[in-house]
Amino acid sequence: MSSVRADSGSREEVEVKRFQVTTDPALVPGGTSAVAAALPAAGSQPGGVREMVSRPALARTHTHANKRLHMCGCGGAVAQAVYVTPVLVLSGFCRVRPVFIDYLSCVNRSTDFEVHRNWLAITHSLPLSQWYTETTSEWTLDYPPFFAWFEYGLSQAALWFDPAMLDVHNLYYASENTIFFQRASVIVADQLLFVATLKTFAVDGTSHQAKHAGLVSILFNFGLFLVDHIHFQYNGFLSGILLLSLAYMAQGQQVMGAVLFAALINFKHIYIYVGPAVFVYLLRTYCFHNKLTLKTFDIWRFLKLSLVVIFVFSMSFSPFYYNGQINQVVQRLFPFKRGLCHAYWAANIWSLYNVIDKVLTHGSFTAGLGISLLIYFRKQVFLTNLLVILVVTDDHQHSVLPNISPMMTFVLTLTSMLPFLYQLMAIRTTPARLYEAVVLCGLASFMFGWHVHEKAIILALLPLSVIAFSDPILSKSHFLLQLSGGYALLPLIYTPQGQPTFVLVYLKVFTASASWELLYSPLFIQ
Numbered sequence: 279m280s281s282v283r284a285d286s287g288s289r290e291e292v293e294v295k296r297f298q299v300t301t302d303p304a305l306v307p308g309g310t311s312a313v314a315a316a317l318p319a320a321g322s323q324p325g326g327v328r329e330m331v332s333r334p335a336l337a338r339t340h341t342h343a344n345k346r347l348h349m350c351g352c353g354g355a356v357a358q359a360v361y362v363t364p365v366l367v368l369s370g371f372c373r374v375r376p377v378f379i380d381y382l383s384c385v386n387r388s389t390d391f392e393v394h395r396n397w398l399a400i401t402h403s404l405p406l407s408q409w410y411t412e413t414t415s416e417w418t419l420d421y422p423p424f425f426a427w428f429e430y431g432l433s434q435a436a437l438w439f440d441p442a443m444l445d446v447h448n449l450y451y452a453s454e455n456t457i458f459f460q461r462a463s464v465i466v467a468d469q470l471l472f473v474a475t476l477k478t479f480a481v482d483g484t485s486h487q488a489k490h491a492g493l494v495s496i497l498f499n500f501g502l503f504l505v506d507h508i509h510f511q512y513n514g515f516l517s518g519i520l521l522l523s524l525a526y527m528a529q530g531q532q533v534m535g536a537v538l539f540a541a542l543i544n545f546k547h548i549y550i551y552v553g554p555a556v557f558v559y560l561l562r563t564y565c566f567h568n569k570l571t572l573k574t575f576d577i578w579r580f581l582k583l584s585l586v587v588i589f590v591f592s593m594s595f596s597p598f599y600y601n602g603q604i605n606q607v608v609q610r611l612f613p614f615k616r617g618l619c620h621a622y623w624a625a626n627i628w629s630l631y632n633v634i635d636k637v638l639t640h641g642s643f644t645a646g647l648g649i650s651l652l653i654y655f656r657k658q659v660f661l662t663n664l665l666v667i668l669v670v671t672d673d674h675q676h677s678v679l680p681n682i683s684p685m686m687t688f689v690l691t692l693t694s695m696l697p698f699l700y701q702l703m704a705i706r707t708t709p710a711r712l713y714e715a716v717v718l719c720g721l722a723s724f725m726f727g728w729h730v731h732e733k734a735i736i737l738a739l740l741p742l743s744v745i746a747f748s749d750p751i752l753s754k755s756h757f758l759l760q761l762s763g764g765y766a767l768l769p770l771i772y773t774p775q776g777q778p779t780f781v782l783v784y785l786k787v788f789t790a791s792a793s794w795e796l797l798y799s800p801l802f803i804q
Contacts, residue, residue, distance in 0.1 A: 388509045390511055398433045399444045400429075409426055414446050435463075439455040440455035461510075470515050473522070474518040475518075477522055487747070492744055532563065535560075555712065564579055568707065631682070639678055735766065
């Protein structure tokens with residue numbers, strides 16, 4: 279056998295050398311011109327230059343290349359693709375810019391597009407003391423200070439595209455350059471999600487199949503595509519900070535993870551909902567050294583965590599404390615007067631609660647259910663004003679069922695979190711259990727929280743994608759949650775022109791992603 283392999287190897291080397299000699303101008307009579315004339319003719323023949331390298335040699339080269347692809351944690355090819363793809367997407371975005379702008383202009387541009395344009399104008403043209411007091415537009419600044427500074431940074435770049443978008447009084451301004459800049463800013467900000475995904479899967483002990491499936495599930499998440507690039511927000515950027523924070527914690531760098539998570543809350547305070555899981559995990563693994571006894575509690579580590587979190591929050595809020603505006607900022611961040619449900623009802627317990635109240639109010643099950651479902655799905659644009667009057671006014675009161683207060687939703691949310699938070703604290707924990715707790719906290723807040731947006735389901739979808747492909751049970755849950763979560767976001771495309779297109783996009787993206795997930799799911803690998 280060894281002699282055969284040696285002979286075959288030598289034949290391959292001879293054929294490769296023959297190819298090199300044939301194509302080397304210095305070794306061919308007639309020089310470069312002879313090679314140039316010979317190559318087309320040889321390439322056109324079955325036994326020409328294209329066939330001179332034997333198939334075993336090519337197979338061996340291909341095998342060697344495949345080995346190199348898996349040298350890093352999630353595959354060198356995947357890593358290169360993740361870095362190169364955003365550049366190609368952005369360059370392609372620039373090439374098709376006119377068509378893209380026309381398409382988005384006629385399909386859909388949500389109110390969030392104007393919200394963020396107005397925030398660009400506020401942070402650029404007004405002093406810091408007026409950021410949280412400006413009321414020219416109804417879309418006032420209601421995100422924490424770090425996100426306000428993020429908008430300020432974007433506004434410096436926006437000057438190069440269209441300075442008119444930075445005028446506070448230029449309401450609902452949407453020039454071509456404005457649309458292009460805001461859409462492109464989301465694409466650029468999303469690069470943090472790519473980096474965070476690489477960091478998340480750059481660990482040993484997980485199969486390449488699980489890592490690749492997780493990468494696909496996160497980077498091709500339909501919810502992020504719809505909410506960020508169609509509806510318009512920066513959830514991919516914020517999710518990148520979340521995944522980076524969790525990755526640092528899971529890989530033993532708890533202080534860095536705590537700093538990033540504290541910063542994340544100061545970008546968007548909805549992430550407070552998963553704060554209990556992060557707090558318990560840090561307390562157990564960092565302060566108690568993952569051993570729940572009084573002797574193992576390290577008070578200095580606890581103080582270190584406390585100080586870094588306090589420092590981050592001080593950087594965020596100290597300028598407004600200096601201006602005496604802390605109360606104004608807090609009122610903007612926690613507007614409890616907005617009502618139990620958002621204008622687009624999230625698919626949680628309170629949407630069902632409202633439906634039951636409508637059914638009981640109308641007295642007839644058929645009529646009440648029909649009206650409630652019509653309101654819930656909100657298919658037609660002309661129903662908007664009617665819906666605001668009947669259902670989603672700020673002071674909405676239930677007619678038959680008891681009214682729900684913010685405190686009641688807080689108690690229900692916290693109560694639903696306690697069982698798995700107790701397990702996270704009582705039992706020796708692992709990084710996978712951190713992600714599980716974050717997912718469960720996200721789902722609990724989505725189901726029972728006050729004024730929940732339908733987009734909040736993304737808070738649970740992405741962390742679940744990290745661990746879903748290493749466990750059959752989690753894989754099932756992930757598949758169902760991806761399907762139902764993406765479907766629940768479709769009402770965001772409420773214009774008649776956009777709905778059919780993005781239903782097809784949803785089916786296409788979900789089918790492609792799901793086929794990859796099923797291919798590498800533990801249910802099919804085993």
